[in-house]
Amino acid sequence: MNARSLLFIVLLVTLFSILSVALGLYDQTQRALSLEGNNLYSSRSISVSTTGAELESLLARSGTSARIFQELPGDTSVRTVIETGHPDPLPLHSGRQLQAGDVRAALVGADVKVNQDQGVTTYEFQGILYPVVGYLGLHANSLVSRTVLLQGPGLFDDTAASRMIVDGSNIDDAVLERLEPAPAAAAGGGTDRRTNIDFVSPVLLRFGWILTVLGAIATGLLAASQSRRLNVVLFQLGARRLHILIRSVVRLLLWMTLPLLLIFGTATVLSGPMQSTGALLLNTLAPATLIAGVFTVASAWLLWKRHSWG
Amino acid sequence: MGLIENFRGTLLSTVTKVLIVAFLGVTAYNLVSFTQSTRDAVNRSFSDSAAADLYGLSDHLTDPDAFEQYRSSSDNIRKIARFYDNLQSDRSLEVLSAFDQNLPIVNFEGGETFEYGYGTEMALQGPHLDESLGGVAVNVKSMQMNQAAFEFYNLTDAAGKAFDWESIDYSNPSTPVLLGSNYRGVYEIGDRLTGNLYSRVARFEVVGFLEPNSSMFYQNDLNFYLDDYVLIPYPQSIEHFPETEAYFYGILAFAMINANVAVDTGTSPDVVLSTLATAGNQSGFDAYALINVPSYITQFALVRNLILDNLGLLVTIEIALIIGSIVAIVALTRFNHRRRSQRVRALWMLGRRGSALSGTALATTVIEYAAIAVALVFLIQRLPNQDSTSGLLITAGVFVLFLLDAIWQQRLVKTTILGTGGKTA
Numbered sequence: 001m002n003a004r005s006l007l008f009i010v011l012l013v014t015l016f017s018i019l020s021v022a023l024g025l026y027d028q029t030q031r032a033l034s035l036e037g038n039n040l041y042s043s044r045s046i047s048v049s050t051t052g053a054e055l056e057s058l059l060a061r062s063g064t065s066a067r068i069f070q071e072l073p074g075d076t077s078v079r080t081v082i083e084t085g086h087p088d089p090l091p092l093h094s095g096r097q098l099q100a101g102d103v104r105a106a107l108v109g110a111d112v113k114v115n116q117d118q119g120v121t122t123y124e125f126q127g128i129l130y131p132v133v134g135y136l137g138l139h140a141n142s143l144v145s146r147t148v149l150l151q152g153p154g155l156f157d158d159t160a161a162s163r164m165i166v167d168g169s170n171i172d173d174a175v176l177e178r179l180e181p182a183p184a185a186a187a188g189g190g191t192d193r194r195t196n197i198d199f200v201s202p203v204l205l206r207f208g209w210i211l212t213v214l215g216a217i218a219t220g221l222l223a224a225s226q227s228r229r230l231n232v233v234l235f236q237l238g239a240r241r242l243h244i245l246i247r248s249v250v251r252l253l254l255w256m257t258l259p260l261l262l263i264f265g266t267a268t269v270l271s272g273p274m275q276s277t278g279a280l281l282l283n284t285l286a287p288a289t290l291i292a293g294v295f296t297v298a299s300a301w302l303l304w305k306r307h308s309w310g
Numbered sequence: 311m312g313l314i315e316n317f318r319g320t321l322l323s324t325v326t327k328v329l330i331v332a333f334l335g336v337t338a339y340n341l342v343s344f345t346q347s348t349r350d351a352v353n354r355s356f357s358d359s360a361a362a363d364l365y366g367l368s369d370h371l372t373d374p375d376a377f378e379q380y381r382s383s384s385d386n387i388r389k390i391a392r393f394y395d396n397l398q399s400d401r402s403l404e405v406l407s408a409f410d411q412n413l414p415i416v417n418f419e420g421g422e423t424f425e426y427g428y429g430t431e432m433a434l435q436g437p438h439l440d441e442s443l444g445g446v447a448v449n450v451k452s453m454q455m456n457q458a459a460f461e462f463y464n465l466t467d468a469a470g471k472a473f474d475w476e477s478i479d480y481s482n483p484s485t486p487v488l489l490g491s492n493y494r495g496v497y498e499i500g501d502r503l504t505g506n507l508y509s510r511v512a513r514f515e516v517v518g519f520l521e522p523n524s525s526m527f528y529q530n531d532l533n534f535y536l537d538d539y540v541l542i543p544y545p546q547s548i549e550h551f552p553e554t555e556a557y558f559y560g561i562l563a564f565a566m567i568n569a570n571v572a573v574d575t576g577t578s579p580d581v582v583l584s585t586l587a588t589a590g591n592q593s594g595f596d597a598y599a600l601i602n603v604p605s606y607i608t609q610f611a612l613v614r615n616l617i618l619d620n621l622g623l624l625v626t627i628e629i630a631l632i633i634g635s636i637v638a639i640v641a642l643t644r645f646n647h648r649r650r651s652q653r654v655r656a657l658w659m660l661g662r663r664g665s666a667l668s669g670t671a672l673a674t675t676v677i678e679y680a681a682i683a684v685a686l687v688f689l690i691q692r693l694p695n696q697d698s699t700s701g702l703l704i705t706a707g708v709f710v711l712f713l714l715d716a717i718w719q720q721r722l723v724k725t726t727i728l729g730t731g732g733k734t735a
Contacts, residue, residue, distance in 0.1 A: 012641065019634040026627040030620065037533070037616045047429070138619070143612045163431050190533050191616050193523045194351040197624075199694050200344040204624065207333045207340075208631055214333075215638040218326050222645055 005226045006255060012219040014259040016212055016287035021267045023208045024283035028275050029138070030201050032091035036137060036144055038190025040090060041069075043198070045167035052082065052156025055164065059084045059171070066168025069149075070156055078125065078148040080155035087168060091144070092273040095134025104152035106130035109137055109145035125150055134273060143191075216287040220294025223252060227295075228302050241303045249296050256288050312670040313677075315653060320646040327642040328678060331711065332685035334635040335704050339690055341628045342700040348621045354464050355525060355532075356614040362462075362572040364527070364606040365582055367405070369564055370599040380597065381560040384553060390563040391549040392593035398458070398547075400585055402577075406459035407569035408528060413452035413540060414506040416443040420496040424450045424538050443506055452540040453528075454565065460543070462572060463526040465536070467518035469499075478545045480562075481552060484513040490537040491522040507542070508561045514542070527570070532609040570603060643715065650674075651726045658727050671723045672716060679712040 035042060048055065052070065059066050065085030072078045081098070089097050090107065098105055106123040108114060114132055115122045122129040130152060136144045156164075192198055227248050234244045264284045271280060317324060369390075371377040380386050397405045412426035418437070425434050426449040440447035457475040467473060467488060478485065489497060493516075497503070503514040520536055528534040544566055551559035573582055583600065590596040654667055686708065690701065 008641075012637065015634055015637055019630055022627060022630045026623060029623055033616060033620055033623070037613065139615075141612070143609065143616065191613050193533070193535060194355065194525070194613075195617060195620070196344060196347040196695050197620055200340045200347070200624070203340050203693060204337050204627065207337045208627065211330060211333050211337075211631060211635060211638075214326055214330055215634060218323065218330075218638055218642060221322070222641060225645070 002230075006251075009219060009223045009226070009252070010255050010259060012215070012222070013256050013288050013291055014263065016215045016219065016291070017260060017263050017284050019208070019212050019215070020287045021263060021280065021283045023205060023212065024279060025267070025271055025275060026208075027205055028089055028279075030197075031088045032138060032274060034190075034192050034197070035088065036091040036142055037192055040136075040144060040147065040149070041165060041190075042088065042167050043192070044169060045165050046171075047163060047165050049161050049163050051158045051161055052164065053158050055166065056082055056084065059166075059168070062171070064168050064171050066166055066171060068156075068164055068166050070162065070164040072125070072150070072155065075148075077146050078150065081149045081151055082156070083151075085168075089274055089276075090134075090149075091136060091138045091142070092134045093137055093139055093142075094273065095132070096273050097134060098149070098151050099133075102131075102133065102151055104128070104130045104150075105133045106151070107134045107136050107149040108132050109142065109147045110135060110140035111145040112148055123148060123150070128152070212287055213290065216290040217294050220291045221298055223291070223295045224298030224302060227299060231299065231303060235303070245296070245300055245303055248299055249292065252295055253292060256292070260284055260288055312653070312657065312667075313673050316650055316670060316674045320649045323642045323645050324678060327639055327646075328681045328685060330635050330638050330642070331679075331682045331708070332689060334631060335682070335686045335708055336689045336693070337628060337631055338707060339686075339700050339704045340693070340695070341624055342703050343695045343697050344624055345621065346697065346699065347695075348617055351617055352614060356610065356617075357464070360462065360464070361575055361607065361610060362404075363575050363577060364406075364603040365571040365573070365579075366601045366603045367567060367569045367571050367586075368599050369567060369597050371597050377564075381564070384556045386595075387551070387556060387560045387563050388549060389593050389595040390567060391547065391551070391559075393589055393595035393598070394563070394566050395547050395549055396589035396592050397571075397586070398456075400589065402573065403582060403585055404458045404462060404572045405456070405569045406462050406572055407544060407566050408453060408455040408459045408526065409565045409568050410451065410453045410528065410539070411565075412449035413542075414440050414443060414447040414449050415540075416440060416445040416447045416504045418448035418450060420448075420450070420493065423492065424448075424496075426451050428538070440506060442509065442511060443504060447506070450540060451538050452542055453526075453536060454542045454544055455526075456544040456566070456569075457546070459526070459569075460541075463524075465524050465526070465541075466521055468521045469518055471518055473517070473543065475543060475546060478543045480512070480545060480548075480558075481555075484515045485542065486517040487514040487543070488518050488520055488541040489516055490520050490524065490535075490539045490541070492537040493540075494519055503540075508558050510555075510558045514540070527606050527609070530603070530605050532606065532613050567598065570606070571600070575607065639715075643719065647719065647722045647726075651722070654723055654726050655729075664724075664727055667727065668720055668723055671719050675712070675716045675719050679708070679715070682708060 031042070052068065055068055059068070063085065065087045066083070067087045068082045068084075069079045072080055083098055083100070092107070095107075098107065108123055112123065115124055115129065121132040123132055124130075125148075130150050136142070136147055136149070231244050231248065234247075235241065264281060267280050267284065268277060369377075371380055394405070394407075397403070418424075422428055422434060422436075425436075426432075427434050428451070435449050437446045437448050439445070460473070468491065473488065474486070484502065487503070497516050499516055499518060501516045503516070505512050505514060520541065522537065524536045525532070526534055526536065548559055548562060548566070571582060579602065586598065586600060590598065654671075657667060658664070686704070690704075
């Protein structure tokens with residue numbers, strides 16, 4: 001591989017990593033938009049009547065990612081929430097998502113009255129202060145600008161079975177049977193029902209990912225075919241096959257490092273509170289890993305199968 | 311037969327290229343289809359004419375005794391009816407009258423999703439014996455509304471038939487109703503239903519179905535969908551109601567003035583209040599209350615923004631996909647050409663005519679794009695959103711791509727033949 005074609009390969013690696021990161025960000029943002037348009041419920045949410053403690057233990061046992069909501073007395077715009085696993089991120093324009101480690105935390109819309117005390121923003125509910133960790137809505141001016149979500153001990157009504165909304169992707173059938181769910185009215189699809197986004201977006205995503213994978217495979221093959229001539233020369237000069245392979249793979253990896261770091265850094269800055277660092281890192285590295293893998297296999301195949309070289 | 315030779319050693323890359331173009335085509339098709347769906351949604355519920363300031367109109371007889379006393383007089387009911395008529399005839403505002411209630415329907419054939427209270431905290435009553443109807447009835451969701459509300463929310467009969475508002479008269483033997491789109495398959499046009507409307511046996515005739523996902527602004531929610539509802543039209547006027555049915559028309563009159571008043575955005579509340587005062591003076595009904603409903607115009611703007619945000623997001627990701635695909639397509643085309651160019655050069659040196667070599671290259675491109683077309687048709691037919699305009703646009707797009715690709719590949723062959731294109735090898 002000469003410098004020019006190596007540069008071209010690095011360009012392709014960069015391109016497909018960007019595409020992968022963009023698809024991941026798109027996916028999260030689209031889901032968040034969808035939640036924002038439907039009172040923070042996805043179209044999979046169901047309404048059940050149970051106690052918070054029982055529900056939480058049932059869901060924890062089935063290992064499902066879900067969010068459980070209950071309206072708090074007094075104001076319909078204030079809800080308490082428990083998260084199990086890793087549900088889709090909520091739409092936020094600043095701050096961060098709720099975390100399991102938060103003893104008390106609040107997510108509030110931009111129009112919610114909050115208290116400021118020594119640089120700490122809090123929301124007061126029944127005399128208890130909940131630190132505000134994030135602001136709801138992809139923009140400050142949003143459909144959830146008056147919404148409050150609280151996480152904290154004792155908020156769920158555990159004295160008797162009461163109505164709550166469970167929102168999770170694949171809740172265990174056994175759990176569902178025990179809960180006798182009824183669909184939640186709010187889960188009718190909200191704003192998303194107005195357009196065909198519900199099937200357009202998954203198709204776009206699926207084909208986007210296929211495109212990225214195909215592009216990555218093609219890049220790997222292209223890189224392997226371009227380094228073939230150099231490998232032949234090295235082999236004829238007496239280098240060992242394994243040595244040649246390692247040398248070319250390491251060279252490719254080294255060249256990929258800088259653009260990948262740049263993409264990851266830019267994406268982390270740009271993505272805001274919508275996507276976790278782990279997911280960003282995964283999306284950045286996935287196409288590059290595939291390219292390097294295909295490159296290694298194809299190069300090895302070319303090196304070992306061509307007996308005529310000797 | 312240089313054509314077959316052209317795919318030797320380039321089969322894998324050619325298949326990859328075909329798949330990439332086909333997949334890109336599918337995503338573009340989807341985007342075009344979504345753009346149209348967005349435009350439809352915006353036209354249906356977010357046109358400029360639907361941008362209005364809303365006020366909530368109701369009576370202020372909150373005390374049940376005062377309410378009963380007021381309603382017991384036929385004169386009072388006529389006053390309300392005149393008040394409603396006066397307001398309706400005023401051009402500066404629109405009275406969007408709508409009221410939801412449970413409607414017991416005897417021998418109901420639909421499932422529990424149509425039941426009043428389904429999906430809310432309310433307990434469902436289920437099938438029960440209704441004595442006035444003389445049979446087992448189910449309380450279903452129903453929405454009563456007037457013509458102004460129906461038109462303001464752009465509700466339409468899915469069959470495109472105009473609803474005959476002038477003919478609505480509750481003293482007729484039957485009242486035409488429209489059903490939400492989820493009622494398709496439960497009832498047919500022409501079916502007759504018997505129900506209990508305000509303690510009076512009422513017969514309804516199904517005259518049509520609403521468009522799927524028909525929505526209106528109700529109970530402070532712009533995303534209030536009517537797919538599970540029976541839509542009962544209000545009569546144009548009830549001023550001349552039969553004296554014997556004062557009880558029924560008394561309830562109806564109060565329901566009818568339970569309305570939203572829509573005025574052009576920016577109209578001063580004083581104008582609305584004075585219009586109401588005039589109507590009140592002329593009719594003799596002044597027990598009304600008016601409250602500002604700012605949530606409509608706020609939600610109107612925000613939901614529209616949300617829909618447009620979604621479109622923006624899709625366009626951005628599609629542009630990223632197009633750039634990615636084009637780079638991949640160019641890389642694969644160059645790779646294929648490099649493989650093929652050695653043969654082209656050899657054949658040229660062996661005396662093959664340039665036009666024959668160009669012809670083979672063109673045939674190769676044609677085969678590539680024929681395969682792309684087949685793959686695209688195969689994939690698009692499997693999508694849930696079929697739409698001919700998007701299909702046409704994508705066909706045009708792929709054709710342009712084909713032309714560009716063919717011209718480029720012809721040039722590559724030419725530079726190879728001329729021997730000046732050392733860099734292409």
